[in-house]
Amino acid sequence: MKRFAVLLLALALFGCSEANHSGTGPNGEKIYRLAVIPKGTTHEFWKSVHYGAEQAAKEIGNVEIVWRGPQLENDRKGQISVVQNFIGSVDGMVLAPLDSQALVSPVSQVVDQGIPVLIFDSGLNDTSKIVSYVATDNYKGGALAARRMGEILNGEGDVILLRYNEGSESTQQREEGFLETLKEEFPNINILSSDQYAGTTPQSSLSKAKQMLDTFKNEVDGIFAVCEPNAAGTLQALKDLNLTGKVKLVAFDPNAELVAGLSNDSVHGIVLQDPVAMGYKSVKNLIAHMQGEEVEQRIDTGEFVATPENKDEERMQELLHPPQFGE
Numbered sequence: 001m002k003r004f005a006v007l008l009l010a011l012a013l014f015g016c017s018e019a020n021h022s023g024t025g026p027n028g029e030k031i032y033r034l035a036v037i038p039k040g041t042t043h044e045f046w047k048s049v050h051y052g053a054e055q056a057a058k059e060i061g062n063v064e065i066v067w068r069g070p071q072l073e074n075d076r077k078g079q080i081s082v083v084q085n086f087i088g089s090v091d092g093m094v095l096a097p098l099d100s101q102a103l104v105s106p107v108s109q110v111v112d113q114g115i116p117v118l119i120f121d122s123g124l125n126d127t128s129k130i131v132s133y134v135a136t137d138n139y140k141g142g143a144l145a146a147r148r149m150g151e152i153l154n155g156e157g158d159v160i161l162l163r164y165n166e167g168s169e170s171t172q173q174r175e176e177g178f179l180e181t182l183k184e185e186f187p188n189i190n191i192l193s194s195d196q197y198a199g200t201t202p203q204s205s206l207s208k209a210k211q212m213l214d215t216f217k218n219e220v221d222g223i224f225a226v227c228e229p230n231a232a233g234t235l236q237a238l239k240d241l242n243l244t245g246k247v248k249l250v251a252f253d254p255n256a257e258l259v260a261g262l263s264n265d266s267v268h269g270i271v272l273q274d275p276v277a278m279g280y281k282s283v284k285n286l287i288a289h290m291q292g293e294e295v296e297q298r299i300d301t302g303e304f305v306a307t308p309e310n311k312d313e314e315r316m317q318e319l320l321h322p323p324q325f326g327e
Contacts, residue, residue, distance in 0.1 A: 023064075032062060032092065032287060033064045034090060035090040035094070036049075036066065036067050036093075037079065037096065038121075039079070040073035040075075041069050045227075045273070047325050047326070048322040048325075049121070049279035050279060050325035051327075052278060053065050053094070053279035056279070056281075060283075060284070063283065065283070066090060067325075070082065072201070074098070075098070076102045076103075076167070080103065080106050088113065090115060091290065092116050094118050095117055095118070095119055096122055097123075097169075098167070100168070104126045107130065108126075116286065117131060118285060119135075120135055120278055121135050121170055122168060123135070123173075127297075132289070132297055132298070133297065134285065136274075136278075138169075138171070138177065139173040140177060140303055141173075142177025142178035142271075143177040144177075144303060144304075145271050145305075146179075146185070148268070148307065149186075149189070149224060150182065152222070156186075156188035157190070157222060158189070158220055159182070159191060159192065159222040160191075160192050160193045160194075161175060161179060161226075162205070162208065162212065162230055163175055163194070164198065164199075164226050164227050165200050166197060174226045175194070178226075192216050193216065196208060198225070198230045198233065201233070202229045203233065206237050209234040209237035210237045213241055213247070214241070217243075222268075224251075224252075225251050228253035228254065231251030232258065235251075235257060244266035245266065249266065250268060250271070251267055253271070258270055259320050259321070262306060268307070269305055270306045271303060272306055273302070306319065306320055
């Protein structure tokens with residue numbers, strides 16, 4: 001009975017130590033426990049964000065990263081639950097909201113409990129309570145995609161825009177940047193379709209891309225897919241329908257197949273972000289804020305375009321093959 005009581009006491013103490021986010025290092029310094037919450041946990045982009053966040057924590061020295069998020073990027077309830085479950089167990093939060101409106105109230109709840117929140121990757125409709133917003137200029141990224149499409153089509157032709165997921169602020173900005181830039185700078189390029197959502201997985205994107213390509217197979221000259229899972233599904237659809245090369249593909253974010261496509265005439269441009277810098281700068285700036293420093297309200301991590309012509313340049317190689325956490 002005595003042993004059982006001791007065991008219960010040990011378990012209780014262990015549970016308390018897990019729930020208590022306060023802590024000190026070997027030299028008495030405070031350990032900051034940060035929740036880093038991506039939109040999802042499966043796509044390669046987030047693994048590179050995770051790498052950058054951990055690099056920042058390692059450099060600072062007294063930071064613990066708790067990485068947790070929904071598996072799928074359309075799981076609003078799942079991400080809201082993750083956010084709310086961190087209340088009382090972390091010192092700060094870094095969040096990529098998968099819905100710009102649905103996460104406003106949960107973020108407010110977190111901040112009202114004294115936990116500072118920094119937003120990254122994709123914006124929030126209400127920014128009044130956040131520390132900062134660290135992200136690509138996604139409108140500019142969409143504009144870069146439009147200019148690449150205009151270049152490879154010599155300023156004329158018919159194209160399809162495949163949207164991503166309703167509520168995603170980052171991809172909405174890319175879509176708007178693409179459409180408005182084509183309209184302003186390439187008046188002889190016609191938009192065949194711009195209102196179809198391909199969804200958050202390569203599988204859903206494959207199905208939607210096949211549907212759209214079949215509908216416009218005798219007209220379409222180019223297609224823009226606004227994020228990596230969409231582009232992956234679209235590339236597979238082009239392969240399945242024997243349209244690679246004939247229909248020009250501009251993608252947003254790389255994976256191994258898309259990068260290979262730059263060398264075999266199946267991918268004609270990839271708009272690139274810097275996910276490592278995004279994770280790194282998010283953690284660095286949140287800690288700076290928590291230590292009383294002023295930080296900028298908007299921090300741009302840059303946007304680039306890889307093409308078959310420049311893909312072997314050093315900077316392009318770094319962005320086409322960013323390190324990932326766990327490698």
